[in-house]
Amino acid sequence: MENEKENLFFEPHKRGLMKTPLKESTAANIVLADIQPDFGPLTTPTKPKEISQGEPWTPTANLKMLISAVSPEIRNRDQKRGLFDNRNGLSDVKDCLHEHFSGDEYEKSQPSRKEKSLGLLCHKFLARYPNYPNPAVNNDICLDEVAEELNVERRRIYDIVNVLESLHMVSRLAKNRYTWHGRHNLNQILETLKSVGEENKYAEQIMMIKKKEYEQEFEVSKSYNTEDPIIKSNTGQNGHPVMCCAERPGVELRAASVNSRKDKSLKVMSQKFVTLFLVSTPQIVSLEIAAKILTWEDHVEDLDRSKFKTKIRRLYDIANVLSSLDLIKKVHVTEERGRKPAFKWTGPEISPNPSVSGLSPVLPCAASDLEARQSSKENCAKNLFSTRGKPNFTRHPSLIKLVKSIESDRRKINSAPSSPIKTHKAESTQNSVPFRSKMAQLAAICKMQLEEQSSEPRKNVTVQLAGSGHCKSVAPLDTPANAEPEMMAPSLIQPLGVVPLLPSPLSPAVPVILPQTPSGTSYAIYLQPAQAQTITPPPGLSPTVCPTTSSNAMISEDSTDATGENADSDAPKSSVSTRPGSLLPGPERQGAKNREREPAREKGSKRASMLEDSGSKKKFKEDQKAPENVSTTLFPSGYLIPLTQCSTLGAESILSSNENSGTLSPNHSIYSSPIAGVIPVTSSELTAVNFPSFQVTPLKLMVSPTSMAAVPVGNSPALSSSHPLPIQNPSSAIVNFTLQHLGLISPGVQVSTSPGPGTIAVSPRIEAVSVTPENAGAEQGRATKCDASILSQNQTNGQSFAGTGAQQPVPVTPKGSQPVAESFFRTPGGPTKPTGSPCTDFDGANYTSVGTLLVPQRKLEVSAEDVH
DNA sequence: ACCTCCCGCCATGCT
DNA sequence: AGCATGGCGGGAGGT
Numbered sequence: 001m002e003n004e005k006e007n008l009f010f011e012p013h014k015r016g017l018m019k020t021p022l023k024e025s026t027a028a029n030i031v032l033a034d035i036q037p038d039f040g041p042l043t044t045p046t047k048p049k050e051i052s053q054g055e056p057w058t059p060t061a062n063l064k065m066l067i068s069a070v071s072p073e074i075r076n077r078d079q080k081r082g083l084f085d086n087r088n089g090l091s092d093v094k095d096c097l098h099e100h101f102s103g104d105e106y107e108k109s110q111p112s113r114k115e116k117s118l119g120l121l122c123h124k125f126l127a128r129y130p131n132y133p134n135p136a137v138n139n140d141i142c143l144d145e146v147a148e149e150l151n152v153e154r155r156r157i158y159d160i161v162n163v164l165e166s167l168h169m170v171s172r173l174a175k176n177r178y179t180w181h182g183r184h185n186l187n188q189i190l191e192t193l194k195s196v197g198e199e200n201k202y203a204e205q206i207m208m209i210k211k212k213e214y215e216q217e218f219e220v221s222k223s224y225n226t227e228d229p230i231i232k233s234n235t236g237q238n239g240h241p242v243m244c245c246a247e248r249p250g251v252e253l254r255a256a257s258v259n260s261r262k263d264k265s266l267k268v269m270s271q272k273f274v275t276l277f278l279v280s281t282p283q284i285v286s287l288e289i290a291a292k293i294l295t296w297e298d299h300v301e302d303l304d305r306s307k308f309k310t311k312i313r314r315l316y317d318i319a320n321v322l323s324s325l326d327l328i329k330k331v332h333v334t335e336e337r338g339r340k341p342a343f344k345w346t347g348p349e350i351s352p353n354p355s356v357s358g359l360s361p362v363l364p365c366a367a368s369d370l371e372a373r374q375s376s377k378e379n380c381a382k383n384l385f386s387t388r389g390k391p392n393f394t395r396h397p398s399l400i401k402l403v404k405s406i407e408s409d410r411r412k413i414n415s416a417p418s419s420p421i422k423t424h425k426a427e428s429t430q431n432s433v434p435f436r437s438k439m440a441q442l443a444a445i446c447k448m449q450l451e452e453q454s455s456e457p458r459k460n461v462t463v464q465l466a467g468s469g470h471c472k473s474v475a476p477l478d479t480p481a482n483a484e485p486e487m488m489a490p491s492l493i494q495p496l497g498v499v500p501l502l503p504s505p506l507s508p509a510v511p512v513i514l515p516q517t518p519s520g521t522s523y524a525i526y527l528q529p530a531q532a533q534t535i536t537p538p539p540g541l542s543p544t545v546c547p548t549t550s551s552n553a554m555i556s557e558d559s560t561d562a563t564g565e566n567a568d569s570d571a572p573k574s575s576v577s578t579r580p581g582s583l584l585p586g587p588e589r590q591g592a593k594n595r596e597r598e599p600a601r602e603k604g605s606k607r608a609s610m611l612e613d614s615g616s617k618k619k620f621k622e623d624q625k626a627p628e629n630v631s632t633t634l635f636p637s638g639y640l641i642p643l644t645q646c647s648t649l650g651a652e653s654i655l656s657s658n659e660n661s662g663t664l665s666p667n668h669s670i671y672s673s674p675i676a677g678v679i680p681v682t683s684s685e686l687t688a689v690n691f692p693s694f695q696v697t698p699l700k701l702m703v704s705p706t707s708m709a710a711v712p713v714g715n716s717p718a719l720s721s722s723h724p725l726p727i728q729n730p731s732s733a734i735v736n737f738t739l740q741h742l743g744l745i746s747p748g749v750q751v752s753t754s755p756g757p758g759t760i761a762v763s764p765r766i767e768a769v770s771v772t773p774e775n776a777g778a779e780q781g782r783a784t785k786c787d788a789s790i791l792s793q794n795q796t797n798g799q800s801f802a803g804t805g806a807q808q809p810v811p812v813t814p815k816g817s818q819p820v821a822e823s824f825f826r827t828p829g830g831p832t833k834p835t836g837s838p839c840t841d842f843d844g845a846n847y848t849s850v851g852t853l854l855v856p857q858r859k860l861e862v863s864a865e866d867v868h
Numbered sequence: 869a870c871c872t873c874c875c876g877c878c879a880t881g882c883t
Numbered sequence: 884a885g886c887a888t889g890g891c892g893g894g895a896g897g898t
Binding site for chain 1: 873874875
């Protein structure tokens with residue numbers, strides 16, 4: 001991937017010298033300084049340039065840098081000769097990247113913005129250092145020097161370094177000094193991030209967001225809070241997980257949360273952003289989604305427009321750096337609504353399994369999902385930070401302090417209701433608190449359980465989601481039981497009885513399948529991940545019960561406002577808003593800041609006013625937007641849905657996924673009418689998160705890849721395992737009903753086979769995804785690759801995907817939409833939990849039973865554009 | 869008109 | 884106190 005990297009083992013600074021001899025550069029800079037009007041002292045040279053006209057060397061230099069970055073050879077050349085020679089020359093701005101410095105360049109006096117872009121700057125920066133530096137050598141980076149050499153303000157360097165630091169490509173040594181690690185740790189960190197993302201159910205979050213969007217699209221006019229509430233609820237629920245996520249990546253991060261300033265740090269955002277790619281199947285993440293997720297995590301309840309915009313800005317900054325690293329590439333996702341900027345992961349495929357992950361040269365850590373999962377958060381943190389003996393990233397020597405603070409944070413967080421729970425607030429709250437506080441313990445417990453479970457595959461569980469998805473083996477759908485072994489996919493392994501329908505890792509609310517209940521039917525319960533794990537007690541093990549947090553309820557609520565209580569929906573919001581400060585530090589602070597600032601600055605005032613106005617307006621819109629979810633309403637609260645039926649759905653989803661992958665062949669019975677049957681799906685198949693988008697021919701549901709990723713497919717797989725008995729549950733009826741309702745299935749039809757667009761009818765929301773990379777060919781190729789790889793992996797696993805890509809014609813665009821199933825059910829009072837599943841623990845009141853909802857699908861078109 | 873995102877003010881927080 | 888960091892968002896270049 002990387003262009004430049006051949007230079008292994010160069011010393012960075014040497015390289016820098018070579019490239020641009022520091023001294024020379026310095027000289028150059030000096031020159032520049034002279035030229036430039038305001039040149040600040042080295043300390044923080046702010047804006048040296050601004051001359052409209054040109055900046056002397058910048059353009060050229062930039063081009064060169066780019067070029068050099070692109071090709072090492074060129075770089076070398078450049079290094080040899082002074083980069084700055086051309087200071088005067090301006091290259092075409094337009095071509096900058098591609099064009100060389102060759103020539104002419106003089107023209108535009110202005111370096112054009114592009115030439116000053118962070119991406120370009122990053123390329124230059126990267127060009128200075130080898131991808132795989134020789135550890136033995138001194139790889140220190142002096143920010144001042146770099147800033148000078150690159151002739152940019154230090155501020156810009158911070159942006160780059162922060163992102164690099166988030167990827168462990170550099171670590172901070174001291175003030176103004178960083179150590180270059182290059183890509184040695186990259187895979188590891190990516191693995192860690194992925195596992196964290198899975199644990200935090202990012203995929204699920206994404207799914208939910210998409211879902212909301214769909215809904216909104218759907219019923220534009222209807223006002224509904226769901227969106228916000230959902231989000232919030234997720235946040236709340238997820239918040240916890242999410243937070244964890246953030247935490248892990250860096251202890252610092254966590255600490256950061258405590259420390260006011262860092263919580264919003266670019267580093268954290270960067271890690272989260274990267275994580276989103278790693279957990280989404282299509283590996284395409286739109287800025288909008290990313291921003292929303294990040295916003296939530298920040299506890300910004302209100303998707304304030306301004307905040308959102310800020311987030312977007314930051315994401316662009318990060319994206320530019322990541323693009324320079326060749327980890328992502330810009331694409332556009334086209335939906336009904338329009339085209340949205342998005343980025344596609346082009347970095348190494350990260351497989352949770354160590355074995356799989358060949359990518360990372362170094363996998364010292366338990367990159368594997370299992371390990372990761374097993375490992376508690378703390379472990380993760382360790383991995384991240386302590387990686388390989390490298391210096392921890394903790395910025396400060398005061399790491400210890402951080403740790404302490406972190407712990408305290410954790411407590412706070414735990415104690416604090418991560419997400420206010422909407423329903424049953426009282427109950428939930430109560431529950432939640434303890435719950436959270438116990439998260440760590442739970443993690444440990446889960447671990448234990450997992451271990452045990454892993455040792456004994458449980459019969460009941462048919463499905464386990466491969467967390468990561470692809471990797472895992474998919475058991476043939478037909479064979480429910482068979483799956484077990486496979487299920488054990490490291491990452492996904494879950495406690496026995498419980499199988500998360502959704503790709504476990506991702507979805508915030510994890511549908512959990514209750515192992516067979518006495519009744520014989522399995523039920524799926526929508527739980528939060530943590531809960532889910534805890535909930536299902538491994539057979540042998542005592543179930544760790546986790547009272548479901550209210551958060552769980554929240555989840556269900558989101559999806560199901562229906563049960564509705566509007567009040568509920570509202571409640572969540574309010575609750576969210578009211579979140580305990582510990583969680584909310586960020587937002588609150590911001591708000592305060594903003595307010596404070598406003599007076600101070602003109603801008604501030606403007607901003608504030610703008611914010612309020614726009615924000616309020618927007619909010620209104622949003623609120624109004626969402627109509628109540630049909631789905632929610634549909635489901636009777638309080639019912640647990642028998643897995644069997646669910647399985648059906650899940651199967652569909654699965655299939656779809658398979659199809660998406662293109663290679664997969666749905667051999668499975670799945671194809672049979674959804675209703676019909678029980679589809680044994682292996683959980684692995686389900687690995688919801690990872691799925692490539694699939695189309696299910698039979699059902700015709702198309703799921704957009706994107707959506708797929710997001711959607712936790714419920715995998716009914718779990719179902720499969722269970723019983724043939726369709727239990728008397730209302731579930732089947734419900735499911736169908738739901739589907740019909742959702743429009744996924746036409747009432748009369750359960751499955752239709754129209755591929756692509758045709759499917760639309762079936763699923764209203766189908767999105768056609770077309771990915772058009774800039775290099776369309778290339779991109780698609782990439783996409784294809786991914787899929788293929790995935791498939792191969794799956795196959796490897798022994799999954800039975802039959803490559804059925806054929807079966808379903810891919811939707812128009814390469815990526816088809818897929819049907820997604822979600823489960824939402826809340827059981828109102830807990831009531832019906834199937835057997836004494838631990839579920840009861842959840843709030844009694846708030847159980848969510850699983851229902852499966854199909855998520856509307858959309859077509860997404862991704863056009864890779866590079867362009868701009 | 870919207871998308872990108874550069875620029876640099878200024879808050880934070882370390883030294 | 885001074886300086887390093889880096890959040891933040893105005894507003895301009897690009898398309």
